[in-house]
Amino acid sequence: MKRTYGWISGLLLSAFLVTSAPAQIIYSFETEDLHGFANSAGDGWQVFRAQTGVTHGDYSMGVQWPGGFRWLFGNGVRDELLPYLQISKKLLMDVTVPADISVPWANMAVSLNGPSPYDWNQAVGSVGLPRQQGTRTILIDLESLPLPDPNIEWFQINFGLNAGGAHEVYFDSLRLYRPACEMMAFTFDNDLQGFNVGTNQVGITLSWVDGKMRAESTGGFKWLFNGGEDGSVPNLAAMVRRGYLVVMDVTVVSAPPAGWGNMIMSINSPAGWGQSDYTAEIASGSNTFTRTIALDYRGVALPDDDNPDYCLLNLGINSGGPMTIDIDNIRIYRLPVEGDVNCDGCVDDADLLSVLFDFGSTAITASDVNNDGVVDDADLLIVLFNFGRGC
Ligand SMILES: [Ca+2]
Ligand SMILES: [Ca+2]
Ligand SMILES: [Ca+2]
Numbered sequence: 490m491k492r493t494y495g496w497i498s499g500l501l502l503s504a505f506l507v508t509s510a511p512a513q514i515i516y517s518f519e520t521e522d523l524h525g526f527a528n529s530a531g532d533g534w535q536v537f538r539a540q541t542g543v544t545h546g547d548y549s550m551g552v553q554w555p556g557g558f559r560w561l562f563g564n565g566v567r568d569e570l571l572p573y574l575q576i577s578k579k580l581l582m583d584v585t586v587p588a589d590i591s592v593p594w595a596n597m598a599v600s601l602n603g604p605s606p607y608d609w610n611q612a613v614g615s616v617g618l619p620r621q622q623g624t625r626t627i628l629i630d631l632e633s634l635p636l637p638d639p640n641i642e643w644f645q646i647n648f649g650l651n652a653g654g655a656h657e658v659y660f661d662s663l664r665l666y667r668p669a670c671e672m673m674a675f676t677f678d679n680d681l682q683g684f685n686v687g688t689n690q691v692g693i694t695l696s697w698v699d700g701k702m703r704a705e706s707t708g709g710f711k712w713l714f715n716g717g718e719d720g721s722v723p724n725l726a727a728m729v730r731r732g733y734l735v736v737m738d739v740t741v742v743s744a745p746p747a748g749w750g751n752m753i754m755s756i757n758s759p760a761g762w763g764q765s766d767y768t769a770e771i772a773s774g775s776n777t778f779t780r781t782i783a784l785d786y787r788g789v790a791l792p793d794d795d796n797p798d799y800c801l802l803n804l805g806i807n808s809g810g811p812m813t814i815d816i817d818n819i820r821i822y823r824l825p826v827e828g829d830v831n832c833d834g835c836v837d838d839a840d841l842l843s844v845l846f847d848f849g850s851t852a853i854t855a856s857d858v859n860n861d862g863v864v865d866d867a868d869l870l871i872v873l874f875n876f877g878r879g880c
Contacts, residue, residue: 513853514860515573515580516663518550523648523660525561527552534559542585542624542659545860549585549661556592556654560600563645571636571644574601576853578631579666579781585624585659592620592656596770598649599629604637614773614780615651617751618658625767626734628666628783667855670832671736672728674802675819677702682722683801687714693806701740701815708745708810715801726792726800729756731834732821733787735802740779740815741772747809748774754784755803756791762803763789772812783822828875830855835880840872 516522520538527534532555539551552561563570595618600611612631619625637644650658675682681702686693692707704713715722735754744750750772755764769782792800806814823834830840832855847856847864858868 513573513576513665513667513855513857514545514662515570515665517546517548518661518663519546519548521550522564523550523561525559525647527554527559527561536561539659541587542583543661544583544624545662549659551657551659552650553657554650554652554655556652556656558649558651560598560647560649562647565643565645567641567644570646571639571641572853573665574631574636575639577665577667578634578636580629580631580663581626581666581783582629582663583624583626583661584619585661586619586622587657587659588622590622590657592652592654594768595620595650595652595656595658597627597651599631600647600649601631601634602637602641602643602645603635604641609647610634611649613776613778615649615770617768617770618650618652618656619767619785620656621766623766623788625785625787626783627785628734628736628781630780630782632780633778665853667832669855670823670825671820672732672823673818673820674722674725674728675702676700677817683715685714685716687712690714698815701817703742703813703815704806705743705813706806706808706811708747708808708812710805710807713804713806715803716799722800722802724795725802726797727795728821729786729800729802730791730795731823733824734783734785734822735819736781736783736822737819738779738781738817739771740817741777741812742815743811743813744772744775744777745808745810745812746775748772750806750808750812750814752782752784752807753805754786755805756786756789757799757801758790758792759797760790763791764805765789771806771814772808826875826879828858828872829879830858830872836872836875836878837880841869841876844868844872 527536535553539549542549596615598615600609603610693711696703751768755762765786767785828836830843844856850864856864858871
């Protein structure tokens with residue numbers, strides 16, 4: 490199949506110079522389009538176009554603040570955002586923290602305008618922001634929010650930043666979360682799939698309830714160990730080696746009275762247990778709700794081949810008091826491979842056919858590999874150039 494399309498390599502050689510990226514990017518932060526009141530307040534808050542933490546295009550958006558909370562408001566251009574959210578209300582965004590920054594906690598609230606202007610809808614709970622050096626991807630789950638009439642005059646997404654100390658972050662590549670990129674690991678359809686609390690963990694129990702794993706904690710930090718008599722999930726090592734996010738659906742059944750609960754993860758490797766530095770927030774206030782969270786595990790040592798003796802995934806939950814949560818559908822989100830339209834990890838005939846089938850389309854589609862709003866020769870060439878990668 491590759492040879493069949495060899496003739497096309499004579500076309501548009503310049504297309505090879507086009508920066509490719511995960512498709513379906515909503516905001517690339519090439520302009521300062523989330524400004525809020527931060528530019529003019531004179532109290533230490535700054536929002537600026539930056540070249541740190543760039544994961545798409547030429548710029549990111551930097552925010553420096555002395556700690557505390559403030560809303561940053563989107564630009565209100567309906568057609569730049571609303572059509573994407575009509576496809577999916579789960580978003581990913583890259584967040585980079587520069588060196589020498591460390592804060593005890595940081596998170597972000599998200600709101601959209603509702604059916605009438607200044608009718609704000611804020612998502613329940615907040616999203617953990619990275620607290621230490623590095624680039625981490627966060628998952629923003631807006632499934633609980635209604636969308637306005639498609640013809641509303643303006644539409645915006647707003648980020649409310651909060652930190653327990655002076656913080657500095659860089660945002661880029663706000664994009665659609667793609668279910669196609671998921672590799673399912675634990676569905677808890679029949680049992681706890683090897684999870685247990687271990688002999689030295691007190692104040693927490695695990696049970697299997699309605700096809701989910703229920704964790705009841707008395708509060709504080711507890712590990713949920715994977716492994717036990719049932720061993721590990723087949724192919725888990727192969728999955729984690731090809732992914733970068735652990736994603737799961739978490740239902741807060743009983744909220745901690747202190748109002749907060751969060752989660753980290755660890756994976757075993759020849760180097761021992763590798764623990765993520767990203768903390769996902771799972772409970773907020775007195776609310777009970779279900780949403781999808783992601784734990785970015787980049788930087789964690791991984792198994793060095795696809796078939797190690799064993800590969801285990803542990804979850805560490807923390808709460809400021811008694812908390813009961815249900816966990817379901819733990820999956821691994823695939824690292825992007827350039828030109829992999831259907832996100833199965835391999836650039837092959839299926840991706841090529843997808844681009845050809847959508848050729849000429851200006852719809853929001855993964856076939857628009859270079860994310861320029863049209864499926865054309867440039868996308869075809871990116872797939873051909875990367876043909877065979879990841880396979
Ligand atoms: Ca950018
Ligand atoms: Ca593919
Ligand atoms: Ca394109």
